[in-house]
Amino acid sequence: MGSTVYLADLSEDRNKNIFHKLSALIQVFQPAQIFKPKDLIAVKLHFGEAGNTSHVRPQYVRRVVDHLKDLGARPFLTDTNTLYVGTRTEAHSHLATAFDHGFTREVTGAPVIIADGLRGNSNVDVPVCGRNVKDAHIAADIHNADGLVVLTHFKGHELAGFGGALKNVGMGCASRQGKLDQHSNISPRVGKKKCVGCGECQVWCRGNAITYQGEGKSRKAQINPENCVGCAECILACPQGAIQVQWNESIPVFMEKLVEYAGAVLDHKKGKTLFVTFVTDVSPLCDCYPFSDQAIIPDVGVLASVDPVAIDQAAVDLVNGAPGNPLSKLGAAVGPGKDKFRALFPHIDWEHQLAYAQELGLGTTEYELVHI
Numbered sequence: 243m244g245s246t247v248y249l250a251d252l253s254e255d256r257n258k259n260i261f262h263k264l265s266a267l268i269q270v271f272q273p274a275q276i277f278k279p280k281d282l283i284a285v286k287l288h289f290g291e292a293g294n295t296s297h298v299r300p301q302y303v304r305r306v307v308d309h310l311k312d313l314g315a316r317p318f319l320t321d322t323n324t325l326y327v328g329t330r331t332e333a334h335s336h337l338a339t340a341f342d343h344g345f346t347r348e349v350t351g352a353p354v355i356i357a358d359g360l361r362g363n364s365n366v367d368v369p370v371c372g373r374n375v376k377d378a379h380i381a382a383d384i385h386n387a388d389g390l391v392v393l394t395h396f397k398g399h400e401l402a403g404f405g406g407a408l409k410n411v412g413m414g415c416a417s418r419q420g421k422l423d424q425h426s427n428i429s430p431r432v433g434k435k436k437c438v439g440c441g442e443c444q445v446w447c448r449g450n451a452i453t454y455q456g457e458g459k460s461r462k463a464q465i466n467p468e469n470c471v472g473c474a475e476c477i478l479a480c481p482q483g484a485i486q487v488q489w490n491e492s493i494p495v496f497m498e499k500l501v502e503y504a505g506a507v508l509d510h511k512k513g514k515t516l517f518v519t520f521v522t523d524v525s526p527l528c529d530c531y532p533f534s535d536q537a538i539i540p541d542v543g544v545l546a547s548v549d550p551v552a553i554d555q556a557a558v559d560l561v562n563g564a565p566g567n568p569l570s571k572l573g574a575a576v577g578p579g580k581d582k583f584r585a586l587f588p589h590i591d592w593e594h595q596l597a598y599a600q601e602l603g604l605g606t607t608e609y610e611l612v613h614i
Contacts, residue, residue: 244608245549247556251613252522252543260544264305264518266614267546271516277389279314281514284387285352286414288395289321289340292329293532296523298395300344306391306518307351317391319345319354322381322414323362324530325421325474327483333360357381358417361446363475365417368506372602374499378506379420385507389514392550396519396557398526398538401496403583403592404561405528406554407517408599412504422474424499426488429470430477436484437462443476443485452476497595504550505602517553519545521560526571526586536570538582551605555596558583 248270250263277283285306290297303319310317319340323332330336333356340354347353358364358381366385367377384390392407399405413424422430429451439461444452451469454461463484465476476485491499508515521542525534542560547553561583566576576585583592596607 244610245547245552245606246612247545247547247549247552247609248612248614249556249560250544252541260302261305263614264302264544265309267518267544268306268309268516270614271546271548273309273516274313276514276516277310277313277315281315281388283310283315283317283389283391284320284357284384285310285317285391285393286320286384286410287393288410288414288529289330289336289345290343290529291532292339292342294529294534296395296397296525296534296537297343297529298393298520300349302520303345303350303393306393310391311351315389317352319350319352320357320384322358322384322416323356323418325418325425325477325487326530327477328530328532331478332362355383357383357415361475361478362418363473365419368510370502370506372498372502372505374495375423375502375506378503379417379423380503380506381415381417384415385510390507390511390516392515392517394517394519395523395529396521396561397524397528398583398586399528400587401493401590402500402595403587403590404554404558406557407519407550408504408554408595408604409500411507411550412500412502415507416503418474418478419472420503422472422487424496424503425491427491428488429465429467429472430474430485431488432463432465433484433486434462436482438482439463440481442481443479446475446479448473448475493590494594498598501595501599501602501604504599505604508550508604515548517547517550519553519557521545521557524561536567538567538570538572538586539564540567547609549605549609551596551599551607552609555607556609556611558592
């Protein structure tokens with residue numbers, strides 16, 4: 243049996259604008275049956291890298307927060323620190339970026355908590371039954387929350403084909419160690435040209451995997467792969483940016499790990515999760531980039547479901563069914579009915595993540611689309 247996915251399109255008038263439609267989407271699920279008074283609800287979203295403009299607007303987030311607060315619940319906005327070095331690498335810069343993008347308590351009505359802590363090392367190890375991951379490293383404050391509302395900006399992604407609800411949960415709720423686990427199967431490497439032998443990385447290394455060779459200006463760090471525990475703390479610790487991820491995981495295995503991480507998050511939130519996906523400003527790349535680029539299709543609307551697989555499948559189908567934007571990366575040849583994501587990333591079989599998620603019981607690709 244298929245899952246129900248609700249769609250609110252973007253047609254509006256003075257009596258029914260996007261905020262009214264967001265309310266209707268939320269109310270159809272009878273949220274009082276999902277969340278209880280005093281529940282601590284993690285509202286998972288992406289605050290956008292500095293320079294990115296396609297992330298979900300904080301004004302929309304406010305409508306969701308207000309509904310949760312009306313139930314007596316205690317929502318907080320959250321994301322996790324990035325594996326790469328950028329404007330969301332640790333909680334200090336991450337919070338500053340979120341606030342610069344308007345995600346303040348005054349605007350959204352909820353506080354912001356970076357779920358994996360100051361340095362991205364606050365996590366809970368969750369056992370996983372899958373092909374690749376034994377223990378998923380999940381951000382502690384998301385794991386410990388009573389419920390989860392997943393607000394997703396749907397877009398393209400250079401490894402997963404598209405970034406939807408599954409990626410928002412699987413990658414977005416992982417600590418830095420969890421992100422490294424998904425992206426790489428070997429230890430980080432030291433760029434010898436940048437390394438100055440300062441010793442900062444060694445201080446933070448959990449596995450005592452970092453040693454030094456040479457003296458003076460020739461002193462360089464090296465990482466022993468046999469001792470490396472994959473915590474990724476050296477990447478953040480290095481003031482020179484000399485330690486880098488080896489992005490070597492194969493794309494199919496990356497997708498499977500992402501789905502297994504999503505399962506680890508959602509298994510702890512059974513019956514306490516709601517997914518809302520914005521099929522708007524559908525950019526060709528992830529919001530982790532410091533730009534957005536031309537949207538690949540016209541805006542479609544907002545989806546809601548309790549099934550992350552169904553909502554991702556519906557979002558893909560709506561994007562692929564829409565006319566392409568000839569001014570975007572798609573060019574003029576990709577029209578209605580064409581696979582937009584394979585046009586962007588011909589080497590990526592994006593269907594693999596949905597099929598594997600269905601195999602693991604996270605949801606179904608069969609769905610009924612109901613217009614609100």
